[in-house]
Amino acid sequence: MTGGTGGGSVASEKRGLYGNRNVGDDLGGRSGTRLGKLTKSTAKPSVPFGGRYRIIDFTLSNLSNSGVDTVGVITQYQPLELNRHVQNGASWGLNERGAGVTILQPYASSEGEKFFEGTAHAIYQNIAYIDSYAPEYLLILSGDHIYKMDYEQMLAQHKAKKAALTVGVMPVSMDEATRFGIMNTDDTERIIEFEEKPAKPKSNLASMGIYIFNWDTLRRYLTESYATGSGLEDFGKDVIPAYLAHNEPTYAYAFHGYWKDVGTIHSLWEANMEFLSPHNSLNIADRSWRIYSQADANPPLFVTTSATLDRAMVVDGAFIAGTIIHSIISRNVKVGEGAVIKDTMVMPDAVIGKNVHIDHAIIGENAVVGDGGEVIGTENEIAVVGYGEVVGRREKE
């Protein structure tokens, strides 16, 4: 806490935490190209997942379950759907008076107009927002990972170590380590070196893009760097190296459990297929750490007499007359008679006509696959139908 300057509204230490979503490649106006058509008209965190969720639900639920009550969601790429989904945070219990969720988009000031040029720059641009809560600690997160994590435990370590920065890390295999930002630590978990995608990794601790900062220190680094024209734009590329160079106490916090970056079509598909396993390691049905999502009231699932469901996850609002094999069917999806859907994730409100054949695919929201249509991918090349895209013959009106 900031020595009481937070005043009467700071109830517990947790109130000083802030979740800020930093969408690496959504910032700077790039379109999250690795998810291709799926992020043409929406930001990555609002991409549907697991039949009933959007990707950001996992982060927002983690924040709520960890007791964080003040959350800023930084975004600038196609925010409409994300804003609508998040609304005032009530779906995740993040609607406390004097706290809650705030969407932070680019804005103009008397100094002019500026889009966010990177994750750290976005924080710099929102200093006034953060200062208004006078937090002692700032938690920085990505909104595009699927995992369950108690940030309170990470904060406890941060405090115990008297760290200026704690970085959440995941032990990965040494093979995979070449694809991540790798933290090399000493015996006390202190980070002594950071290597981005090292050819020969010295450690297997991959950064999860989860940071806890002492706000005073980070604030000083940001304002000083921008005042001198050498602005720290990105946390991984700029801020961590600067902290290490200045010998700020920077520690790693190791997370053990299911964690998945769903930044590509293939990883998104794979994560959905893993989710489909009735005993998935994410343990989605665990009621002590619920994953919340926006509330909506759809009719129950209707299964006709012609349907077959075999290792299928289906939610309310769906209407199934076809055959679903090892697939996820989201809300309000219609599947016609004779259709066969296999190893596929179908997003909300899609319409799958009669006798359609879909295999190894992701079907976008509001997509239409007309009667007799085919969408066939392979494990290595997942087929994708974009949002609202119409393929195959149209159904008769």
Add this chain to the structure above:
Amino acid sequence: MTGGTGGGSVASEKRGLYGNRNVGDDLGGRSGTRLGKLTKSTAKPSVPFGGRYRIIDFTLSNLSNSGVDTVGVITQYQPLELNRHVQNGASWGLNERGAGVTILQPYASSEGEKFFEGTAHAIYQNIAYIDSYAPEYLLILSGDHIYKMDYEQMLAQHKAKKAALTVGVMPVSMDEATRFGIMNTDDTERIIEFEEKPAKPKSNLASMGIYIFNWDTLRRYLTESYATGSGLEDFGKDVIPAYLAHNEPTYAYAFHGYWKDVGTIHSLWEANMEFLSPHNSLNIADRSWRIYSQADANPPLFVTTSATLDRAMVVDGAFIAGTIIHSIISRNVKVGEGAVIKDTMVMPDAVIGKNVHIDHAIIGENAVVGDGGEVIGTENEIAVVGYGEVVGRREKE
């Protein structure tokens, strides 16, 4: 209505209306300079008014009272305080499921990053938002006027006249007419000519910056103009002339009642002084057309034994030990013993020390006037203390 494409959620014709705030000189990143220091760190619509309100409360309350339930607030200049004030619209009863208030800020898309370059351009940039409700009519408003108006009556005229565009107008004196955009109409209220600040006005019907458009038509004008590189940026400067040039049925709707543009320090002060009159023509206490504001729970007004209140408007949370003459005191303002405040508007959370003398002034939010300090203006030159500004001696801690 759009012939049913709005689907199940379109209950009444009013649901097709949209209030969009277009802050003329806030757009394009300019800082609303005519309100000087008062809008350095906040957008004009969130400037406090009348002790208990912010300027945008009048527009939002009008929308709610008129039965409009879907409101987009377009902003790009210092939106933090405005966002916090508006939140999910619940304070104005604008929080219906599937409708409600959405803050529309600049965003990036796969086409790149763009700030709003004018009022009409802001609508163009938010076509996807508007289309998602499939409205038949779009109501465009400013958020910086003080008035009470039933937009439903204006819509009734718009429909009766089968207009493509209806412009709200105020009869003003011929002297004043030279300062406004003037609509010259024929016998049927049809606008035949539009003159911006004419030296020799032919009519006294001043545009209030309130428009009802048929959305289909406006959408076509906007998309075609931007497709051909001649984008219509501003409603007054570009869209109305284009409508008149193409002979679109454009009508004036005359409003009678209190209406005040509070775009300058002097007009803001003047409107507050008018509001102070116990029988102000705005009729603020009329319970059939309430002006709502954000709910907050402050202690009651505390008046000490040393206080004098003479033609004063004071609200809860204030603590008055001094003398208030013909002034408005907002929530949580402290006024010390021996202080004399006259013909002044004091904004929320300001602290006025002992033996301070204030005359003809506006004191910004969180401003501090130290013991014995003086802030003296005149009717022609209103003194202003900015947000959080500290003048005079500081109080002892």
Add this chain to the structure above:
Amino acid sequence: MKKGEIAAIIDLNEDGALGSLTAARPIGTLPFAGRYRLIDFPLSAVARANVYSVGLFMPRSSRSVQDHVRSGEAWNLDLIQGGAFLFPYVATRDYANAELRTRYYDNYSQFLRRSGAPYTVVMGARNVANIDLAAVLAYHKLGSSSITALYKNVTPNRVRADDPLLTLSELSTASAVLNASQQSLSGHEEKLPRFMEVYLLDTVYLLDLLDQASAAGEFARLPELLRDAVLEQNANAFEYTGYLALINAVDRYYQANMRMLQERNFQSLLYSSIPILTKSKNEVPTFFAHESKVSGSLLGTGGFIEGSVARSVISRNVTVHRGAVVEDSVVMQGSKISNGSLVRHAILDKGVVIGPNLVIEGTAEAPLVLSKNQTVFKPLDQEANTHA
């Protein structure tokens, strides 16, 4: 139609002989179609008509109503313009007391005056329908009476002795509400105007009725007052043509659920222009295992289905274990059916647990009812349950 033009009174003190199903809950919170409570239907009609103020007159067992309605957010009843006002239950014996009798009427009057609405709809929850109140209001405004009563024409085989019917005149007005047994029917009617226990009234007229009742010496509940008003005033009679089910007996409740399995009824009730809104729960998707068999059924979320389900209505969080068979049944939330068991023509209330290798079977006419949280690990004494 303006927003807030109608106020709504939903009276949850309704009669019905549903045995253990309504032992600890009113009819209004009976689960329906695997997803809803009966009260969702009037509340959705009211939300669709932009009603700001809803007075809920609570039954004796009111906790389930409060849990379900909460702030009324799901039906837009959390707006500052109005809200859901819950009026506590008043026991019948209390009406002997003149002061409490006055308070009964006063509760209604105060609520109506505060709403500021020129029209009032009075509904219950046991008539499941999808009512467009805007259409009813338009009809009411054209009619000459201050009170409009809603009915649906049904075939005589769907009318029971104590079902209320309207007595219709030539001029599409109703001169009385009488139970079928009180009417002199020829037996050759092709259709009968079954009263839906829904009224739309001018609010000032309703306030007059309440004032008169308050001044009268003896007590009459609101439904009785309104029936008398039809008799005295002749009501405008509005014919409703959508899906309707009257839930006042176990077999009717069962049949109404089964009718939802027909796509036509499902679409008519749940995909009309009036979306049926209900409180949402954060449940995980329902999982259908390898070798599960599901056919012609409705299912809620959070389920885990390894066995067979046919022609059944299954609420959320239901587990059907491997080898278990559920047919022609209604299974409420949280129930579990263990491996090898057969459930047929049965209604399983919330949280019922059926052990392995058992047969739970009723008939289509007299479905077997297992009461809330009942645990069955040996063959049932069926007699006891069919009469529950």
Add this chain to the structure above:
Amino acid sequence: MKKGEIAAIIDLNEDGALGSLTAARPIGTLPFAGRYRLIDFPLSAVARANVYSVGLFMPRSSRSVQDHVRSGEAWNLDLIQGGAFLFPYVATRDYANAELRTRYYDNYSQFLRRSGAPYTVVMGARNVANIDLAAVLAYHKLGSSSITALYKNVTPNRVRADDPLLTLSELSTASAVLNASQQSLSGHEEKLPRFMEVYLLDTVYLLDLLDQASAAGEFARLPELLRDAVLEQNANAFEYTGYLALINAVDRYYQANMRMLQERNFQSLLYSSIPILTKSKNEVPTFFAHESKVSGSLLGTGGFIEGSVARSVISRNVTVHRGAVVEDSVVMQGSKISNGSLVRHAILDKGVVIGPNLVIEGTAEAPLVLSKNQTVFKPLDQEANTHA
């Protein structure tokens, strides 16, 4: 302290002899300090302690509580993690019935189990205080007992015969709760530990108490159960040192309001680390006319003051006409005092209208009480009102 670590039970069935002031409302919704209802104080303590689940056990006249609490939004009780659960009033006579008796305890138990909170605070509303439950919980965790009772040391002249006191031992534990009249006091005590009728308990312990009570043959309400528990268990005794007022008599209610006019008390109760939250109303600012005189008073919004107000607590929407004088009084919302009238040492309930040129005067010890919506246009029969 974790969020949701405490569940709260606020029992609104409290006794007090406040005459007409509590004829149609429970003590919990009495207006206080021109801005609040008494229930705001426990609800604010609870909001500050991140309590998710609050059970409100309703009094007979519950409408004013429902109107005030609504969804509980003002106190963060509209979050999905919990909420405000309203439990209907059960009349004392019903406890003769074993089933209803069981339901009484079961209501508490079910609420507590669903909350999932390891600790429970039990409070009423008639003790006005500003309690930091986080400090109480920390103290409770250090103590050896499963139950902690809160008290404040007060001077003996502020204790009345039926005020509850704790019997304290040397070890800062309480061995009993007894009314002052039941204690053998020497008369020379400098201070007495007045019990605040607030308990913090381990939830499992409270559930045990409820189970035992449910099994017992005779009925005891929750407050009695807890008093007995202190006797049996010895409670940890937590000393509260902030502002405290016990509102159980008209003169105490009056004095508690008057004490709010002292800046020290005002700051202590309303500007401490626990903000007092209440439902907000959209009122216009209060207007003070030319030649109005206001001194040493509290005022709500929406008022219109032309006359004189001194040493008084004035709620919202009050009109004091030209030449009218209000002194040493409590005036509730919507009241009007006409020109030339004097109101002194009086309590005007909501909506009281005083005609012109009248004198309405009580004494500091026995303030005159005018009941809700009372209209006075001729000199009062004062006898009738002072004993109201």
